[in-house]
Amino acid sequence: MPQATPDTEISESSERRRHERRATRWAVRALVPSAANAPTQKTTALDAEVREYSDSGLFAALHSTVAQGLSRTALRGATVAIEFKAQAATATGAASETHTANGRIVYVSSSGLGIALTSMPPAVRQMLESASAKLNSNVPDIAESNPSKAVASALIKTCSSHFRAA
Numbered sequence: 324m325p326q327a328t329p330d331t332e333i334s335e336s337s338e339r340r341r342h343e344r345r346a347t348r349w350a351v352r353a354l355v356p357s358a359a360n361a362p363t364q365k366t367t368a369l370d371a372e373v374r375e376y377s378d379s380g381l382f383a384a385l386h387s388t389v390a391q392g393l394s395r396t397a398l399r400g401a402t403v404a405i406e407f408k409a410q411a412a413t414a415t416g417a418a419s420e421t422h423t424a425n426g427r428i429v430y431v432s433s434s435g436l437g438i439a440l441t442s443m444p445p446a447v448r449q450m451l452e453s454a455s456a457k458l459n460s461n462v463p464d465i466a467e468s469n470p471s472k473a474v475a476s477a478l479i480k481t482c483s484s485h486f487r488a489a
Contacts, residue, residue, distance in 0.1 A: 341379060347455040349373045353383055353436065354404040355428070371435065376451045380426065384435040393431060401428050403438055407447050422446045
């Protein structure tokens with residue numbers, strides 16, 4: 324009997340998935356119910372970034388400070404709406420159009436949320452596929468080459484803590 328290794332465990336678990344995952348990067352806003360607001364049905368808007376998607380769902384990465392504050396048991400199974408903003412050039416300038424995909428939170432980790440989608444609107448699929456193609460073609464991402472001050476500060480803090488620990 325072959326011995327299980329981390330490589331075989333990963334491949335076996337990925338074979339159980341129904342749909343192929345594709346890497347992408349798209350900024351979204353996740354509207355999730357918070358544990359404190361459960362009786363009133365209020366939602367909290369979380370800025371996130373879709374890092375992977377498939378025909379049945381997506382993984383939305385959250386900033387570590389946001390993810391640490393989430394209650395894993397309160398969110399798992401909750402209904403969530405994901406807002407995707409599309410930028411389109413028009414004759415009068417840039418226009419922003421919002422598309423929404425609804426789903427259910429099936430996974431919560433310190434890095435983000437796994438969301439099973441009830442359906443993926445065609446416009447959302449097109450945005451994710453376009454971003455995935457851009458990512459795969461290694462086109463430089465403007466946000467990556469010129470991060471905001473908040474992102475740069477978070478990266479510096481994380482890197483500094485790693486160097487101090489070494």
